[in-house]
Amino acid sequence: MRKIVTMHQPNYLPWIGLFSKIHLADCFIISDSYQCADITRRNKIRTNAGSGYLTIPIGKKFYKSRICDVLLPDEITWQDLHWQQIYQNYAHTKYFGDYGDFFKTLYKTDYKYLWQINIEIILFLLRCFDINVEILKTTDLNLDPQLEGTDLILAELKSVGGQIYLSGPSGSNYLEFKKFPNNDVDLKFFRFEHPVYKQRYPGFIPNLSAIDLLFNMGTMSGEIIRKSGFIEEECRKM
Numbered sequence: 001m002r003k004i005v006t007m008h009q010p011n012y013l014p015w016i017g018l019f020s021k022i023h024l025a026d027c028f029i030i031s032d033s034y035q036c037a038d039i040t041r042r043n044k045i046r047t048n049a050g051s052g053y054l055t056i057p058i059g060k061k062f063y064k065s066r067i068c069d070v071l072l073p074d075e076i077t078w079q080d081l082h083w084q085q086i087y088q089n090y091a092h093t094k095y096f097g098d099y100g101d102f103f104k105t106l107y108k109t110d111y112k113y114l115w116q117i118n119i120e121i122i123l124f125l126l127r128c129f130d131i132n133v134e135i136l137k138t139t140d141l142n143l144d145p146q147l148e149g150t151d152l153i154l155a156e157l158k159s160v161g162g163q164i165y166l167s168g169p170s171g172s173n174y175l176e177f178k179k180f181p182n183n184d185v186d187l188k189f190f191r192f193e194h195p196v197y198k199q200r201y202p203g204f205i206p207n208l209s210a211i212d213l214l215f216n217m218g219t220m221s222g223e224i225i226r227k228s229g230f231i232e233e234e235c236r237k238m
Contacts, residue, residue, distance in 0.1 A: 005162030013209035020229030083107035095218030129222040
């Protein structure tokens with residue numbers, strides 16, 4: 001059986017599409033050597049006004065840094081704020097009592113780096129969604145630091161014995177397609193159909209953090225995630 005590998009930056013409070021993609025793979029590489037972006041430090045939750053961002057106030061000096069090098073702020077009032085926002089908006093959801101304590105403890109823990117708190121959240125959610133795959137970080141693979149783009153991805157795949165790369169849809173905008181068959185790797189794309197589920201407030205808003213699904217749907221969340229993502233039958237034109 002050919003090993004399917006997918007990759008993604010360790011985003012803060014990731015959306016459910018990430019977990020749907022991971023579920024379809026055999027190995028998930030956390031791209032912690034990639035450049036820090038907005039989604040790495042913020043995401044949206046449901047509020048009584050619609051939705052709102054929870055943003056970790058990372059200093060501007062880290063905006064183009066590698067994720068693995070980004071320090072969390074010395075001033076930690078953001079942690080109390082994020083916990084209070086989560087509590088206020090989700091305390092009355094059906095399953096908050098089952099999962100809320102993790103986040104209460106999380107926001108009291110003294111993390112030094114952004115990647116640490118992000119990965120802690122990702123690993124917790126993977127357990128909650130009953131998704132079990134091999135997990136590695138790019139920085140654990142001892143790769144040439146000069147590698148970038150498709151060449152870096154191929155090196156990562158080779159280091160873990162991956163034969164199929166499962167890319168997100170945006171990969172069609174930057175991947176060098178011809179390099180994959182030249183390296184005996186099949187390139188596939190992930191497709192996501194956003195599910196609609198009952199949320200805390202009237203109406204439905206998509207593309208929120210996966211904690212929205214978890215607090216509202218509990219043990220049903222994993223099945224919802226597994227039914228929402230697909231590997232495209234045919235690879236996009238090379």
